[in-house]
Amino acid sequence: MVELKQDTENKILEAAKIVFLQKGMDGARMQEIADEAGINKALLHYYFRSKEKLFEAVFKDVLGDFFPKISEVMLSDLHLFDKIKHFVKEYSNLLYGKPYIPGFIIMEVNRNPQAITNYFSSYAEKIAKANLPALAKQILEMSKNGEIRPVDPRHLIMSMLSMIVFPIISKPIVKVILFQNNDEDYNQFLQQRADYVSDMIINSIKIK
Amino acid sequence: MVELKQDTENKILEAAKIVFLQKGMDGARMQEIADEAGINKALLHYYFRSKEKLFEAVFKDVLGDFFPKISEVMLSDLHLFDKIKHFVKEYSNLLYGKPYIPGFIIMEVNRNPQAITNYFSSYAEKIAKANLPALAKQILEMSKNGEIRPVDPRHLIMSMLSMIVFPIISKPIVKVILFQNNDEDYNQFLQQRADYVSDMIINSIKIK
DNA sequence: GTCTATACACTGATAGAC
């Protein structure tokens, strides 16, 4: 094989992502990652010293795809209702395309809660000092104008995240309980859900 | 040790529960379970033939604590709003006491989605034939009376579950992102949340 | 950079004494 270093490294990372996302850190096997990448086990250690390091690289990569989006929309100068609609729509679509990722993150963070603190301390600071106050201000003004009932911005964000993410990570369970394990029905349900969630959240704060 | 068979078996189950809940099937070690139970590794295999069998026993046990509650409240003859309040309150309290369980279930179901189908096929049938129609009927009547806007009962259930469960399983992440990793703030937030969720869901369907 | 071969540690499981 006449591969450039960069290419092999990426090939490994992609393979590792596939295996780690499905099996998790503990369940994944270096052999399986090597097979998936079409290379040898020893090469994994040549590029990433250990399984732990390889996992770390994958984890950071995965996280980077998802969390910045949370604050992105929140900082825009859209009308609050449009912010909500936009965020729900964007995030839903993002997740429907990569449904295995939220469960993976939750699983791994639960396994090692310490790690998350390190990865996100700077990011959390940004949200605390920019996003939350901006959102709080917007909410306060609207409630003064009698357009909405006042609401804690953290509850608002938590509600949106909950209603978007939970149906994805709980799919195998809820699909059985509420949809007799019918995959098509469940996917259709998910597709309706983005609009339903936007309406629900807006309705809950709107003064009619 | 002069222990009765029953006692040792329960001691093992409790120890296994502790370890499996924290580490998951793949991360758990038989040695650690034995230590936790204060007995020897060989005894684990004497009582439960294999790690897989032991895990299965723990998993079924854990599931049994949580899912029957979902349909219980739904079948009562309470007013819809009271049903919602009651369910949210009960389920929240249940989860706050055992916060590690939802994440565990989701992790393991993701690892082996096939298993869940077997465990819950009969239960899912019951919900499909009794709970959902009953709830749908109640919603239909109230919307005819002009009390609420019509809503798909599955969306309603999904919303409640999402808003209750997600803040628990995502705690390590959200606590860092929105609460600067302050545990006390987060717990306080969770305690307010049950009332917030009830109000929000009711407000979203109520016609004022 | 990439491979084969292998070292080394760990883990689930069993055998056998008490």
Place this chain on the structure above:
DNA sequence: GTCTATCAGTGTATAGAC
């Protein structure tokens, strides 16, 4: 029923040839 000792298998990691 409970223990100690041990086996067999598997997994991460390294050595060394090309």
